[in-house]
Amino acid sequence: MSEARYKGSPLPIPQQYPLSEEELTARTKALQALLIEKGFLSSDMIERVVSIYEKDIGPLLGARVVARAWVDPEFKKRLLADATKACAELGIGGMQGEHMVCLENTPKVRHVVCCTLCSCYPWPVLGLPPNWYKYPQYRSRLVANPRQTLREDFGLSIPDDVEVHVWDSSAEIRYFVLPQRPSGTEKLTEEDLAKLVTRDSMIGVGDPLPPSSLS
Amino acid sequence: MNGAHDLGGFHGLGRVQREENEPVFHSEWEKGVFALLFATLGNGLINVDEFRFGIEQMHPAYYLSSRYYEHWLFTIEKGLVEKGIISKEELDARARRYREDPQAQLPERKDPKLADRMAALIKRGAPCTRPSVVSPRFAVGQPVRAKNINPTGHTRLARYVRGKRGVIHKVHGTFVTPDTNALGKGENPQPVYSVAFPAWELWGWDSAEPNETIYVDLWESYLEPA
Numbered sequence: 001m002s003e004a005r006y007k008g009s010p011l012p013i014p015q016q017y018p019l020s021e022e023e024l025t026a027r028t029k030a031l032q033a034l035l036i037e038k039g040f041l042s043s044d045m046i047e048r049v050v051s052i053y054e055k056d057i058g059p060l061l062g063a064r065v066v067a068r069a070w071v072d073p074e075f076k077k078r079l080l081a082d083a084t085k086a087c088a089e090l091g092i093g094g095m096q097g098e099h100m101v102c103l104e105n106t107p108k109v110r111h112v113v114c115c116t117l118c119s120c121y122p123w124p125v126l127g128l129p130p131n132w133y134k135y136p137q138y139r140s141r142l143v144a145n146p147r148q149t150l151r152e153d154f155g156l157s158i159p160d161d162v163e164v165h166v167w168d169s170s171a172e173i174r175y176f177v178l179p180q181r182p183s184g185t186e187k188l189t190e191e192d193l194a195k196l197v198t199r200d201s202m203i204g205v206g207d208p209l210p211p212s213s214l215s
Numbered sequence: 216m217n218g219a220h221d222l223g224g225f226h227g228l229g230r231v232q233r234e235e236n237e238p239v240f241h242s243e244w245e246k247g248v249f250a251l252l253f254a255t256l257g258n259g260l261i262n263v264d265e266f267r268f269g270i271e272q273m274h275p276a277y278y279l280s281s282r283y284y285e286h287w288l289f290t291i292e293k294g295l296v297e298k299g300i301i302s303k304e305e306l307d308a309r310a311r312r313y314r315e316d317p318q319a320q321l322p323e324r325k326d327p328k329l330a331d332r333m334a335a336l337i338k339r340g341a342p343c344t345r346p347s348v349v350s351p352r353f354a355v356g357q358p359v360r361a362k363n364i365n366p367t368g369h370t371r372l373a374r375y376v377r378g379k380r381g382v383i384h385k386v387h388g389t390f391v392t393p394d395t396n397a398l399g400k401g402e403n404p405q406p407v408y409s410v411a412f413p414a415w416e417l418w419g420w421d422s423a424e425p426n427e428t429i430y431v432d433l434w435e436s437y438l439e440p441a
Contacts, residue, residue, distance in 0.1 A: 017274075018281035021242065022317065028247040028288060030309035032254075033321050034301050041254040042326035045333055049253050050246045052337055054239045098340040099387070116223035116373055118267055119283070124340075128249075132233050134283045140225035143375065143417075147424045153231035164427045168223065170371045171407050171432035172343040173387055 058127030061092050062176060063197035065102075065125060066208075067190045070181045079178065080104055087125065097124035097174050103167065103204075104178045110158055111177045112150065112204030114142045115169040122174035126199055133203065143168055154205040177204040184211045216367050219275035223375040224418070228279075248284040251291050253333045256341075261294040263343070264397035268369035269293045345404035347389040352435055353408060357383045360441035361410070361433060369397035372437040376429075380441045381412040384430060392434055406435045 019027070035041040065087055069076040079086035083102035087093050093100075100122055103111035115121065119134040132138050141149045146164045150156040158164060167175045179201040185193060192214055200206030222228075240246045255261045261269075269290030270278070278286065295301045313319055353359055363378040364370075371393050385408065392403040414427035 017277040018285055025244045026313035027310045028244040029313040029321060030306055031251055032247050033309055035254045036322050036324050040258045042324050042329050044325045045330040046250040048330040049250050049333055094338045094340045098342040117220055128239055130237050132231050136222050136228045136279055137231045140222040140228050143429055144224040146427055160425050166429045168431045172390055173432050
């Protein structure tokens, strides 16, 4: 808070940072209280939007989309042609997924998604992003050194002869990955296949789980 | 603006830090700030580009050292005060009250219609596409160069692609222009393209890894023929 704390500093900051949990709590409540009084917010609205993203919308929805694409070639075609429309067939869509694009991994091409400027992420299929996706490390490293970042930070080694395509979500288009179906899953049901699809495999920083993980 | 938010290629920030079994929200105040997004954007008090531009105006040292939802809190406070929806004085007074009495509760007010409206908004989304007004200037496969410009306002033209050559990969459609919408200067819809840049073009032959392409979505006014 005090300017004096930084006197003589080459980089004067007008406030102490980051704020304490107590200060963040007080300021958030202050804004909430004022907006409740002015009619822009209500107790039930807070509960409702929080609950939707804690309980209803998350990577399980994206996993359903991927599993459907693995078992239904016609759906997969529609998904790759227009992901927004194809997801809507399953009742999936909305905020931060108004214009979705699905990227198919193949033996020769791997996709990975990021947002270097902020935190853009396909909410309807993946839910709200994890902190690592939003924090400076991933956002700075991935576009410059994708293979190194995937290997060192995610334990994912990609051979040099496999192309890596990085998608920086710099506009309002939201990307997610259709990972390759794991081998040994020919007899699994769509429902069991969905259990193998992880959030990270749809961001492109991981692979789906092996079928042995189901038992 | 050339701010700390424009992170592509920034060195020295360290490795990605992952949290096992990370919850959707880490605390009550994070839930509160998340709901404030709907109170502001959902009610049309602040637009998404003003919201992002507000965050970009945090001091770089503050931006890089603060929590994610602290960024949201910063821009929501700033936007509401600048638009005169709340005053700095009433905000400070109210924050002081909650700081001095952490047990003090929020005013209780139920508004089922408002809650329903926000749930419907989540389901429907808020598209930034607009009817096309011009035919796209560039076609798929055409070489383009991202302009070397350094606007002090809001832009979605990241520094690491400025001046670099790429190829049009896809024409996405017509979208609101963030640069003007963030400044209250209108939506000015224009075509947006997916542009493919080889890694060596962005980072140079010495630094780039082999066999990599970076796709960046760019508005037409960010591009020139190459």
